[in-house]
Amino acid sequence: MADKIKFAFLLTGGCAGCEMSLVDLSESLVDVLDHLEVVFWAPTVADVKYKDLEAMPDQSIDLAFVDGMIRLSEHEHMAKVLRSKAKVLVAFGVCASLGGVAGMANLHPRKALFDTAYIDSPSTDNPEGIYPQPKCVVDGKYELTLPEFCDRVRPLTDVVTVDYMVGGCPPHHEFVAKLVTAIVEGNLPAKGSWLTGGKAVCDVCDRNPANEQVNRKTITEVKRVVDGNGVLEEKECLLQGGYLCLGAVTQGDCNASCPKVNIPCRGCGGPMPGVTDFGAQALSSIGAILENEEVAERMVAKYPDMAKMMYRYSLPASLLGRKIKGQ
Amino acid sequence: MEYTPNIVGFACQWCTYAGADLAGNLRCKYPPTIKLIRVPCSGRVKPEFILDALAKGADGVLVGGCHFGDCHYKDGNRKTANRMILLKKMIADMGFEPKRFRLEWISGAEGQKFADVVSEFTEELIKLGPNTIVEENAA
Numbered sequence: 001m002a003d004k005i006k007f008a009f010l011l012t013g014g015c016a017g018c019e020m021s022l023v024d025l026s027e028s029l030v031d032v033l034d035h036l037e038v039v040f041w042a043p044t045v046a047d048v049k050y051k052d053l054e055a056m057p058d059q060s061i062d063l064a065f066v067d068g069m070i071r072l073s074e075h076e077h078m079a080k081v082l083r084s085k086a087k088v089l090v091a092f093g094v095c096a097s098l099g100g101v102a103g104m105a106n107l108h109p110r111k112a113l114f115d116t117a118y119i120d121s122p123s124t125d126n127p128e129g130i131y132p133q134p135k136c137v138v139d140g141k142y143e144l145t146l147p148e149f150c151d152r153v154r155p156l157t158d159v160v161t162v163d164y165m166v167g168g169c170p171p172h173h174e175f176v177a178k179l180v181t182a183i184v185e186g187n188l189p190a191k192g193s194w195l196t197g198g199k200a201v202c203d204v205c206d207r208n209p210a211n212e213q214v215n216r217k218t219i220t221e222v223k224r225v226v227d228g229n230g231v232l233e234e235k236e237c238l239l240q241g242g243y244l245c246l247g248a249v250t251q252g253d254c255n256a257s258c259p260k261v262n263i264p265c266r267g268c269g270g271p272m273p274g275v276t277d278f279g280a281q282a283l284s285s286i287g288a289i290l291e292n293e294e295v296a297e298r299m300v301a302k303y304p305d306m307a308k309m310m311y312r313y314s315l316p317a318s319l320l321g322r323k324i325k326g327q
Numbered sequence: 328m329e330y331t332p333n334i335v336g337f338a339c340q341w342c343t344y345a346g347a348d349l350a351g352n353l354r355c356k357y358p359p360t361i362k363l364i365r366v367p368c369s370g371r372v373k374p375e376f377i378l379d380a381l382a383k384g385a386d387g388v389l390v391g392g393c394h395f396g397d398c399h400y401k402d403g404n405r406k407t408a409n410r411m412i413l414l415k416k417m418i419a420d421m422g423f424e425p426k427r428f429r430l431e432w433i434s435g436a437e438g439q440k441f442a443d444v445v446s447e448f449t450e451e452l453i454k455l456g457p458n459t460i461v462e463e464n465a466a
Contacts, residue, residue, distance in 0.1 A: 107420070280375035283417060287374075287410030296412035306413060307420035319378040324422035324460050 005184065006062045008040035008053070010082050012075035012156070013102060014068025016044050017170040018093035022065075024173035025180070035184045040064075040082075054081055061085045063183060065092040067170075069099050069316065070154040074147035083160040090164045090195070094268050096156040097165035097194075098278065099316025103153045104308055106315050106322035110151065153316045163191045167251045167270025169313060175253040194251065194273055201247030201265045205256035207237045216240060218291040222298045231262055238264045239289070244299070244309065246282045249275065268313045277319045279310035332386040332452035334361040334445070337372045341399045342434045343391030349438030357442040358449045361389065368392070369430075370403030374414045377428060381418065384461040387427045387452045389444070394432045404432070424455055 009019060023029065038046060039061060040053050064086035070076050083089055091097040099106075105113055114131055118124060134148045156162055166179065179195055182188060189195070202208050209216045212235075221242030223229050232238065238245040238259055245264035247256065249272060258265055271278040283306070290296050303309045311318055338344040344365045350357065366372055369392025377388045390411065392404040411430045419425045429448055433441050 277375045277378060279417070280373065280378050280414075283413050284374050284410055287413050288370075288406040290409040292405070293408050293412060296409040300412060300416045305420055306417040310417060319375065319382040320421050320460075321382075321464075323420075325463060 004037040005035055006039050006060065007036045008061045008064040008082065008086060009038070009045070010040070010042065010053075010064065010066045010078055011044050012066060012068035012079060012096070013071035013153070014093065014095045014100065016067070018065075018067035018095075018168075019044055021093075021168075021170035021173045021176055022180075025177050028177045028180075032180050032184060050078060050081075053078070053085060056085050058084050059087055061087065063088050063090070065090050066096045066156055067093045069095040069102055070150065070156060070159050071102065072147035072149060076150070076159050079156055079159050088163045089160065090166060091156045091162045092166050093171055094167050094169045094270055094313045097162075097167060097270055097317070098314040099153050099155045100169060100313055103155075103314070103316040104312070106152050107305075107307060108323070110149065152322050155317045157317070164188070165194045165270070167194065167196065167268065168254060169268035172254040172257060174255065194270060196251045196270075196273070197253050198273065199252045200272055201250045201252040201254065201256050201259065201269065204252040205247055205259045207235055207256075207259050209237050209240065211235075216289065218289050219286075220291045220295060222295065222302045224302060225264065238262075244286065244303065246286075246310075248285050249278070249282050266312045267310075270314070278314040279307070279318055282310045330453065330457055331358070332360050332449055332457070333384070334387045334389055334448060334452070335380040335385045336361045336363040336389040336391065336445075337366050337369070337376065338363050339369045339392045339399075339404075340365050340367055342393035342397060343369075343431070343441065345435030346391070346433040346437045346441040349435065350441045351438075353438045355439055355442035357445040360449045360452075361445050368398065368400050368403040369407040370398075370400065372407065374410060374417075377414060378418070381423060381427065381458065382460060384458055386455075386458045387429065387448060389448060390428075390430045391433050391441075391444075392430075394434055397434060423458075426451055426455060427458065 011019065040048050042048050064082050066079060070079060094100050118126055118131055119129060132146055135143060135145050137143050216237060217240055219239060223242035225243065232241045243264040246267040247259060247265035250265050250267045251269035251272060254269055267278060267282060271281060275281045338347060347363055369390055372390050380388050392407055395404060398404045415425045415428060418428060431444050
């Protein structure tokens with residue numbers, strides 16, 4: 001069929017969970033595949049190499065998804081190659097759009113990251129203390145290379161122009177189904193926008209007191225899930241129960257999957273449209289509903305790293321972007 | 328060149344901004360380090376504004392609002408107070424000296440207090456030295 005959409009999927013620094021959520025479409029994916037011709041899906045699914053993508057003519061791919069943040073020089077290179085080949089580039093999932101969980105690495109110096117990964121972790125056996133090197137010579141004649149470790153994690157948007165962003169870690173498969181249908185039908189908003197239903201997690205959450213026409217009360221307690229305080233009532237708002245839930249400022253395309261199973265929202269959906277700095281907005285809205293300063297002090301004491309709490313998925317895309325050295 | 332701190336100030340129009348006006352009328356002396364931005368209420372100051380100022384190289388940020396009970400919008404300053412406690416911790420986690428940020432309640436009658444706060448803050452920032460984030464990011 002000549003009018004099939006040429007489709008590419010590139011995994012950069014992510015975990016391939018976003019690709020799983022596309023595969024999770026199950027039967028709907030079969031219908032969609034009638035409209036898609038997969039020309040590149042690497043390194044996870046299709047048997048194509050990076051050089052095959054480099055050999056494709058520019059602008060020859062209609063739609064490209066990227067999942068994962070930019071961590072290595074290889075990711076940056078491939079993202080740039082894909083950008084030149086693709087007409088529409090979608091940052092699929094929160095890693096590509098905002099940096100994701102791995103973005104919290106920006107709060108630690110490179111040495112600490114390497115020490116944890118290659119020396120200190122209990123499963124590591126590295127008595128000689130060898131770190132990965134970008135280049136090494138084996139047997140005195142074979143030069144082998146590895147991609148370079150960039151000095152910080154960046155979202156895809158920092159490296160190339162991105163046409164659309166999709167939040168979620170991973171995006172919920174029901175939302176992916178809607179999304180893919182919209183793309184196949186050519187029903188897309190202006191470039192540069194988030195692809196979202198536009199509702200916050202609280203909006204779609206069964207625990208929202210507004211569902212019962214009750215106003216949310218201010219927060220007087222501070223609890224953490226790890227402390228094991230038991231389970232809240234089925235319809236009780238997690239925030240009101242004392243748990244720090246970021247549902248109010250997060251895109252709710254997940255249908256509030258986490259609050260449904262007693263887990264407070266951590267903001268993987270990305271910010272509501274119009275917000276530039278997710279963590280600052282989250283902090284602002286939580287701060288406004290605390291009962292008094294004493295509760296705020298208790299919250300600070302309870303959560304030892306406020307930056308990691310508020311920027312769990314969005315640190316590299318925040319205004320500061322990383323930890324600043326000695327200011 | 329001698330280092331003079333660059334302070335971004337957010338002043339509530341009902342209290343601190345009027346206080347700054349009064350400081351001028353009273354001919355109070357304070358260093359010309361503060362760039363004052365008038366806001367309707369200290370509750371209008373999103374934490375994002377403060378992070379933006381620091382990210383763009385401001386050496387210090389001052390937020391000024393009304394004393395508790397004086398807020399024109401009843402509880403805007405209380406919300407600010409809660410937010411700023413969380414924010415102070417967050418900017419410390421991001422590597423900034425929390426002293427670069429200051430929250431003060433200054434009423435319209437406290438012109439002298441405004442001048443004192445700015446003088447004191449300026450001295451503190453001189454001790455801390457400049458915010459080098461812009462140079463650091465460019466490197």
